[in-house]
Amino acid sequence: MADPELARLLSRIALGDRQAFARLYELRSAKLFGLLIRLLKDRGEAEDVLQEVFVRIWQRADRFGASGRNAEAWTATLARNLAIDRLRARREAAPLDAAPEMADPAPGPEALAILSGEGTRIAACLGELDADKAGAVVKAYVEGWKYDELASHYAVPLNTMRTWLRRSLIALRDCLGG
């Protein structure tokens, strides 16, 4: 992971360095665009949100230093939170049309194998859960699925799904070490 480089770029961006901003875009835009497409399942909307993500990176880079986070996590969280807001607005606008397009497969455990750095830890911890339970966490994160969608995909009652997921989260937390 190019984490130290991303962090350095963010500090330069906080000082208004446009070259650093262009370099960060070069390094990070394709991954974030991929994530937004997975979450939103609409390329046009993903383009809109990606613009917003980078405008916010420009405006808020000064907050990154104080956040104590790693640069990948900070940028991915920014992108994901904006996408989740969109998904929520979409659901509220059309609550009856909430069924997700399930054609696009979520990454299975094999996709997690490509994770490096911090990612190897979460992949190892997910590997300790049942495959379905790990899959539900990944689908919620990467596909933006809600409990109803997860429950119907895994063919379990909604309350069971919620219990699964909460237990999986606690197991993950304990495995990752707090």
Next chain:
Amino acid sequence: MSATDDIDDDDALAGEFVLGLLGREDEAAARARIAADPGFAARVEVWETRLAPLAESVEAVAPPDHLFAAISQRIAPAAGTPPRGVWASLAFWRMASVSLALCLSIALGALVYERLAAPSGGVEILASLAGAGEGTLIARYDPARAAFTFASTLPPLASGRDHELWAIVEGEAPVSLGVLPPRGLPLAVEARLRPLLRPGVTLAVTDEPLGGSPTGGPTGALVVAGAALGV
């Protein structure tokens, strides 16, 4: 035992919140807790960081080439043109803080002048925001750049707090336009929010946690407010 269970419950809740799994009411309650309970807010942050490596597992997709140009334009301090006329003049803004009414009339005149000199389409709005305390904010929205520029005499907030700008259409809930940028920088407005920016809309600034209200609605004290005028 019950203490541990409580911690687990809170941690699971924070994790569910980060995953976006909570229903509407639980989610609103969680946002309110983030605003009020730094311990819970910290749990949410820890989950964001814990789960973020999952984002790296998705396949990268190169965005279209035009996107970076569009972003560059949105963050441009002066959209590629040198600062124009009175808007760039410090003396002008000092005077603005002396008399709002005077300022507004001068600014309106200046805008008319600017529009004659460099006509641009769309609806510009101008608002002078004042409150019970010291300081004022003058906000100008330029539809050609889809951005606000500001002249502020607001005193700085306590550290760890941000000024957040809201648009309030009469009879509706305030909609966040974002956190006020550092002095001299514009604030870009998302496409979905631009239709709100019409003459008559009220603009308001509140005192919020760093990065803006975590709830989606104002949580802190009103600092200044004012109605927008068409230019």
